[in-house]
Amino acid sequence: MTSPGAGAVRRRLTVATGLEWYRYRRPRFVATRVVPRLCVFVPRSPEIRVPTMTPNAPPALPAAELEAIRKAYLRPDGSIAVEALRGIDLRIPRGQYVAIMGASGSGKSTLMNILGCLDRPTSGRYRLEGEEVADLEDRALSRIRGRRIGFVFQAFNLIPELTVLENVEVPLFYQGSPRSERRDRASEILAKVGLGDRTTHRPGELSGGQQQRVAIARALVTSPAILMADEPTGNLDSATGFSILALIDELHAGGLTIIMVTHDDRIAARCERVVRLRDGVIERDERGGGSRGRDPSADPTQQLARDASSWFEPASDPSTR
Ligand SMILES: Nc1ncnc2c1ncn2[C@@H]1O[C@H](COP(=O)(O)OP(=O)(O)OP(=O)(O)O)[C@@H](O)[C@H]1O
Ligand SMILES: [Mg+2]
Numbered sequence: 001m002t003s004p005g006a007g008a009v010r011r012r013l014t015v016a017t018g019l020e021w022y023r024y025r026r027p028r029f030v031a032t033r034v035v036p037r038l039c040v041f042v043p044r045s046p047e048i049r050v051p052t053m054t055p056n057a058p059p060a061l062p063a064a065e066l067e068a069i070r071k072a073y074l075r076p077d078g079s080i081a082v083e084a085l086r087g088i089d090l091r092i093p094r095g096q097y098v099a100i101m102g103a104s105g106s107g108k109s110t111l112m113n114i115l116g117c118l119d120r121p122t123s124g125r126y127r128l129e130g131e132e133v134a135d136l137e138d139r140a141l142s143r144i145r146g147r148r149i150g151f152v153f154q155a156f157n158l159i160p161e162l163t164v165l166e167n168v169e170v171p172l173f174y175q176g177s178p179r180s181e182r183r184d185r186a187s188e189i190l191a192k193v194g195l196g197d198r199t200t201h202r203p204g205e206l207s208g209g210q211q212q213r214v215a216i217a218r219a220l221v222t223s224p225a226i227l228m229a230d231e232p233t234g235n236l237d238s239a240t241g242f243s244i245l246a247l248i249d250e251l252h253a254g255g256l257t258i259i260m261v262t263h264d265d266r267i268a269a270r271c272e273r274v275v276r277l278r279d280g281v282i283e284r285d286e287r288g289g290g291s292r293g294r295d296p297s298a299d300p301t302q303q304l305a306r307d308a309s310s311w312f313e314p315a316s317d318p319s320t321r
Contacts, residue, residue, distance in 0.1 A: 061130040063226055063257040064115055066090040069124035069134075071110050071280075084110040085121070086280040092259065094129075094225070097252045097290055099268035100261045102277035108261045109230070111277065115259060116228045117145040129225060146174055150219030150227045154234035156211040158203040158218075164190065165199040168218045175222065189217045193247065209240035216247060220256075227251065229260040233267065245270060249290075 071085040084107045092098055100108050113119035114126060117133060120141070126134040133144060158167050168186035177185075190196055193213040203211050212232060219227055229248065233241030245267065252258050260271065268274045271288040 061094070062091050062127075063094045063096070063129060064090070064092040064259075065125075065127040066114075067125040069111075069114060069121045069126060071107075071114065071119070072122045084280055085114070088124070088280075088282060090275065090282065090285075092257065094257055095252075095255055097249075097258045097270075097272045097288075098260070099271040099274045099288060100259065100277065101263065101265075101268055101274060102283070106277040107280045108277055110280075112228060112230060112259070112261055115226075116149050116151060117141045146171060147222060148225045150216075150222065150224040152212070152215050152219050152227065152229040152232045154231040156203070156208075156215045156235070158211055158214055160203050163200050163202060164195060164206070164214050167203065167214055168221050171218060171222045185221055186217070189221050190214070193217045207240070208236050209243055212236065212240075212244050213247065216244070216251075220251070224256075226257045226259060229258065231261055231263070233264075252290075 066088050069085055069088040069090075070083070072080045073082045073084060075081045088111065100111060102108050110119070114121050117128070117136075120136075121134055124134060125132065128144065128148060131144075133141065136144070159170070162170075165183070165186050168190055169182040172182040172185060187196070187199060190199055193216055195210060195213055195217070198206060198210065203214065206214065212235075216227075216232075227248070232248070233244050236244060248258060248260070249270065258271075260267070262268055269289040272290045274284075274286050274288045275282055276284040276286075
């Protein structure tokens, strides 16, 4: 098998993780090897090693707060082609499990992109854990995204050339974590999602459900505050999809804020809250059927949830090592 070029690898890492590859200037970066066949650049600049603010944020702050958010897609001449979001007010408390629903074209992905700091609104305010992020420039947005948000997509977006362990290490690699720490943390999280014995396998050697577990482990390896999932069971049969939803339930019970786009009412029924979009505005915002404030210790089967809460301990600042 021939090795992919560095450009192709960077593009795929970006797609897979939702993280942007930093624009780099040679003298500030050092070439290293993440796996024997892939040569990539590790940013050396201490400025991207932002301390983890997520676990220390005061509990009273909402995870996400949108005010009058509008998003217009523009034509090349600057005129408005589509007003995808037309004034969204939304407050998502920490630890809430929210489903975003709506017809095709209603603005779900646009809203997710803004919530996930993948895109900026045209106007309005967005506070992520109390920090104003609507106007941040790309690089700052990318840092925040890498630290505070984990993404899970319908297509698992794993990198086929990398092992399961290496796939989970990717976000830590972006953050410049030392190799031994990357290995330890990725192994720990893979064990927690039940894949401790598959770390050396390639994604192609796993079932769809197992691949999605790897993707979830990768999303969680940086201890994000919010897990954003876009139709995470869309490519799975119903039994496998159910096991993934059960895992997400357990993560939620462990304290994670979860925002999930879904078309499926049965899935939305598991969430605490269902936000329905129509033509770029919130049509309805209602309570779902999912439990609220569940106590994981009350259920002996929820070992993972109890474990998960320990994942959100403050991570040490790599710049201090
Ligand atoms: N890059 C873009 N340029 C122009 N218009 C866009 C762009 N992305 C989305 N749109 C338009 O914005 C509106 C909202 O799109 P969005 O992708 O958010 O919908 P959605 O609810 O996610 O739909 P689906 O369920 O089909 O994924 C649509 O009318 C779409 O055509
Ligand atoms: Mg969409």
